[in-house]
Amino acid sequence: MIIDRLYGEVKNKGNVCVGLDTCLDYVPDNMMDRNASVEDILFEFNKRVIDATIDIVPCYKVQIAFYEAYGLKGMSAYKKTLEYIRNNGSIVIADIKRGDISSTAQMYAKAHFEGDFESDIITLNPYMGFDSIIPYLDYVEKKDKGLFILLRTSNGGAKDIQYLNVNGNEKLYNHVGDKLKEIALKYMGRCGYSSIGAVVGGTHLEEAEEIRNRLDNMFFLIPGYGAQGGKGSDVAHYLKNGNGGVVNSSRGIITAYKKYEDGIEKFDEYIRKAALNMKEDISSGSKVL
Numbered sequence: 001m002i003i004d005r006l007y008g009e010v011k012n013k014g015n016v017c018v019g020l021d022t023c024l025d026y027v028p029d030n031m032m033d034r035n036a037s038v039e040d041i042l043f044e045f046n047k048r049v050i051d052a053t054i055d056i057v058p059c060y061k062v063q064i065a066f067y068e069a070y071g072l073k074g075m076s077a078y079k080k081t082l083e084y085i086r087n088n089g090s091i092v093i094a095d096i097k098r099g100d101i102s103s104t105a106q107m108y109a110k111a112h113f114e115g116d117f118e119s120d121i122i123t124l125n126p127y128m129g130f131d132s133i134i135p136y137l138d139y140v141e142k143k144d145k146g147l148f149i150l151l152r153t154s155n156g157g158a159k160d161i162q163y164l165n166v167n168g169n170e171k172l173y174n175h176v177g178d179k180l181k182e183i184a185l186k187y188m189g190r191c192g193y194s195s196i197g198a199v200v201g202g203t204h205l206e207e208a209e210e211i212r213n214r215l216d217n218m219f220f221l222i223p224g225y226g227a228q229g230g231k232g233s234d235v236a237h238y239l240k241n242g243n244g245g246v247v248n249s250s251r252g253i254i255t256a257y258k259k260y261e262d263g264i265e266k267f268d269e270y271i272r273k274a275a276l277n278m279k280e281d282i283s284s285g286s287k288v289l
């Protein structure tokens with residue numbers, strides 16, 4: 001199952017998920033060949049980031065909006081990026097946050113688990129209802145695919161809806177978590193986690209321990225590190241013995257070179273350094289717990 005692969009990769013390479021939220025503003029001048037197309041520029045940038053990190057990170061998350069924004073050429077870069085990651089033996093999470101129902105969801109599943117945009121794991125938004133998850137489950141069961149479903153997100157606005165009290169005095173995200181856990185139990189890997197995981201932002205800490213204990217069979221995608229303020233000692237609360245989750249950083253890694261005077265010349269070195277520092281920060285946070 002995909003979750004066993006991801007668990008194994010985390011065991012060998014740590015918890016850093018590199019977020020390829022790539023836009024032209026992040027591309028250094030020397031990669032901006034005037035004659036090259038947007039497709040080539042975005043893909044070449046991603047390829048450099050991937051080549052600099054693939055031996056030290058377990059997976060990549062590619063946020064589709066950054067490619068959609070550049071139209072067809074952007075989507076070609078998206079396709080090439082997914083293929084490059086998968087062909088080089090790594091795991092790709094397509095951050096598409098879909099959340100529609102029925103026949104539409106079936107087409108989303110086909111669009112992102114087959115064909116041009118095939119990925120290993122996708123992100124979903126369950127807040128339209130649990131029936132919006134069902135059309136993807138066949139791919140989890142029969143095609144070795146995985147889902148990370150939004151539970152408690154990293155943004156400030158998470159409190160607007162996800163924290164509302166339901167069923168007396170229970171937080172909505174806990175209610176959603178319990179339901180997802182039930183579905184997840186049907187797709188358990190040998191590693192003790194399900195191919196259906198949850199997205200929990202690494203920026204709110206108060207409930208981290210409760211969420212980790214309550215959803216003990218669920219692997220977490222943990223965004224919010226770096227640019228949004230999350231630290232290694234924060235996100236470590238969502239891990240179990242250093243595994244059970246991957247921590248995403250997008251801007252914090254792919255724009256790391258901008259902090260240095262010689263950043264453009266040593267682009268690859270600084271990208272790798274940012275991923276290695278983050279890996280160290282998370283693992284020292286885990287040791288303290």
Ligand SMILES: O=C(O)c1cc(=O)[nH]c(=O)n1[C@@H]1O[C@H](COP(=O)(O)O)[C@@H](O)[C@H]1O
Nearest residue numbers: 063123153154199201223227228249250251
């Ligand atoms: O599902 C996500 O990946 C996600 C969930 C969440 O709660 N918060 C969150 O920031 N994300 C995504 O994680 C990435 C964070 O980017 P940086 O803040 O640049 O590291 C973006 O692609 C967001 O869309």
